[in-house]
Amino acid sequence: MKNFSTGAARSLAIRTAATAAFAFLAAIPAQAATTCSFRPNAPDQHVVVKGDTLWDISGAFLEHPWCWPQVWGMNRDDIRNPHWIYPGQVVYFDRAHGRLTLNKPGTATDAGEPPVVRLSPQLRTDDLGENNAVPAIPAGAIEPFLTQPLVVEQQALAGAARIVAAQEDRLYLVEGDRIYVRGALDGATSFQVFRPGKELVDPDTNKVTAYEAAYVGTARLVKAAGPGTDVHTFVVTKSVKEMGVGDRLLPTPPAPLRNYVPHAPARPVVARVMAMASESNYAAQNQVVTVNRGTLDGLDVGAVLQFYHLGQTVTDPESKGFLGFGKARLRLPDEQYGELFIFRVFDHVAYGLVMQVTAPVQIGDVAKSPE
Missing domain, CATH: 2.40.30 (Elongation Factor Tu (Ef-tu); domain 3)
Known part of the structure; x- marks a missing residue:
């Protein structure tokens, strides 16, 4: 097993990785974006483990996990220059300042400066590599x-x-x-x-x-x-x-972009589910669906849509219809039940990964810009 040396080059590499991770978690006040409010029961901290995704980690703290780039200070340009966090790091919820941080709140290192990460001698240098970084979403589900x-x-x-x-x-x-x-x-x-x-x-x-x-x-x-x-x-x-x-x-298409920064579409989008990747008529979390909107409609990689079941039409049992005949028909509101993460886009169609849902996704369901 390779050990870290105390040489300047190794030290610089470690500090660079730590600085990048801290920048990735640079916080803004929670109230700056109402859609990015913290959960009432948010934990004080989360230890990052292998298998975590940024979506999962954010879901422990935020009401809407997809908006973590806003709370953690990212923008779409960071897709080209991503910052990483790794298993073993701890994400803290600084309640006093309404932010997330890699430093324990109230400690001497919690002063807005990049932390100095002390690594044990037995930690492998390649653990700092991109392949060990926490992904935004479950990569295996969308690879094909x-x-x-x-x-x-x-x-x-x-x-x-x-x-x-x-x-x-x-x-x-x-x-x-x-x-x-x-x-x-x-x-x-x-x-x-x-x-x-x-x-x-x-x-x-x-x-x-x-x-x-x-x-x-x-x-x-x-x-x-x-x-x-x-x-x-x-x-x-x-x-x-x-x-x-x-x-x-x-x-053969060019190498796909795998560093995703979720965001609302640049303009309002209302899409419908066209097809399921599975043989089933329904899709669940971490399954892929196809929607009838693409780049020409305002979707791009990383766009997030919210799922809705179309509201049913029911009869008002105590009403009277036209000229006293029949019953009035009422349309119930559409019910929001989950989120869709767009990861590959064509002109008129797009692939999306089903994220947290409270009901199965069906063909014909609406997926539209977050409200």
């Missing part, structure tokens, strides 16, 4: 949705290249097989292969806006179509399901 085309919008499907033939007329392809592709490549050389599936219908317009897509593997360009040929030559680099003629290709 960051890199695989599980939803493909109508325009993207129409322009996608497709497999038109295979080496030696093979019906199903495996790694190393050659395939022949027709369509525009737009300068890309690495592609994901998918198979279009069920149509996704916008609940508001009843029009098809996207398609579910079964990810089947990846392929790499070997030789682009030249004079006298109509197809590009590819080689299959990965096959996770049966791949064959008719499957489509899209360029």
Whole structure:
């Protein structure tokens, strides 16, 4: 096991990490944002453990966990330069000043300066690495949705290249097989292969806006179509399901952003749940759903929406309808029951991770900007 030395370089690295962590928890008064009020039963402290998320930690202190960037002094620019906290650190609730801090309230170090963190000699240096930092949300729940085309919008499907033939007329392809592709490549050389599936219908317009897509593997360009040929030559680099003629290709997306700062959308958004990632008709906490709004509607990565069940229409038992006939019909208010964290966005659709909910999420449910 590696031990820390007392050299200047190691000392600087430790102090830098501590400074960054303190900056991440720099507090503002709770009353500065009414939506970011502290819970009446908030604990005095929380010891950060492996498996914690920033959402979980914030939920122990705040009425609305998603607004922790406001209370901890972050903004959207911090996505590009994130500050981290790590297992073993203690987050304190300084009730006197209405803030969160890494220093115990009332101690000599609690003076607004970055703390000097004393690390035991047996602590590994790589424990300060990014991989050990506390994530904003459960990363494992969304990993497949960051890199695989599980939803493909109508325009993207129409322009996608497709497999038109295979080496030696093979019906199903495996790694190393050659395939022949027709369509525009737009300068890309690495592609994901998918198979279009069920149509996704916008609940508001009843029009098809996207398609579910079964990810089947990846392929790499070997030789682009030249004079006298109509197809590009590819080689299959990965096959996770049966791949064959008719499957489509899209360029491999860039490395996804994994440092999330939750925030309300820049402008009001009212979305509807279009589809579930699971085979069920319902979704629960830490499951993924697709909504019918995207970047063109004001959503971006990190946006938070609130779930609502549409209010039911009921009969007023003591009323009289028009001209005394029948009973009056009353529409009950929509009921807010949870929150949705947007983590991948396309033009007209987006993936969201279901956060704390008090009821199952259903297709057609409303998800709109926090009030």
